[in-house]
Amino acid sequence: MYTTMDLSEILLYLDLIKRKGEVPTIDELNMMVYHMDNYDQVKAFYNKIKEHEFQPPFGFYIKTLIHFIEDYEGCISLKNKILRTQTNRRRPFNNLFTHQILLCKSEEEALSILQEARDYGIHLDDKLWVAKFDSLEEIKKKQKEWKGEMEKSEAYYNFSSIYEKFGTMKSNYFKSLPQEHLKKMIVEPQSQERGIVTRQTNTFTRNIYIKEYAKKIAQGICQLCDKKAPFLDKQGNPFLEVHHINYLSKGGKDEIDNVVALCPNCHRRIHMLEDEEDLKKISKNFSYLS
């Protein structure tokens, strides 16, 4: 079974683990990072880890983070951050120096990075920088290699069990959350929910709450055909899909007024036909419900 998690799900998962008083395992963290697409997402991920004071091994941070850095300045700022916070135990950052060399623009820069590495007792291949042709391409290649390695790991094979665990936690969480409370969490930029501070300052975290809100107000009924959801999911919730009335791709907003819960059939129908009567119905339905 193919399963995947988007960033908003991953951030919620970390919230829920914290809420249970547990700590994510390294395998879980690894799989979460595996699902990231870019540096901004990884940063949001690390901020959440910091917020909850989870303490994965230091090496894990460097190893995972550098795969997503695609610019020279990013390398330097990460390095400075590490130096600031890890003054007592300057772990070797072979990977980071290598990464930085791949991204630098001149031989002169490369040589000074090599020297800096030597000062830390790290001896890298002097010809490293000469081997690069298009650094960004090289980085992308390394990213791919890394993801390939991850796909061979045990954690990758166990991912569906991680996903299932999250499914259960998520389901219980949203079941226990009253509709009004959920709405408040979306509308208010910051809200406190039983000890969890959910910072909604970026769009990453909003998505999942908006989806769940749309499902909650639908109460298991498709908002186009008015029929019950065709089946229940593994957690026993009616299966409905969330649709954006004005497509996000066409500038529609990820807001509660722009989403409806539909049965899979009607969801297909809306996209295939874009029928005016249908659109009127889901829009009207929505303003009536909210």
Ligand SMILES: [Zn+2]
């Ligand atoms: Zn329907």
Ligand SMILES: [Zn+2]
């Ligand atoms: Zn849709």
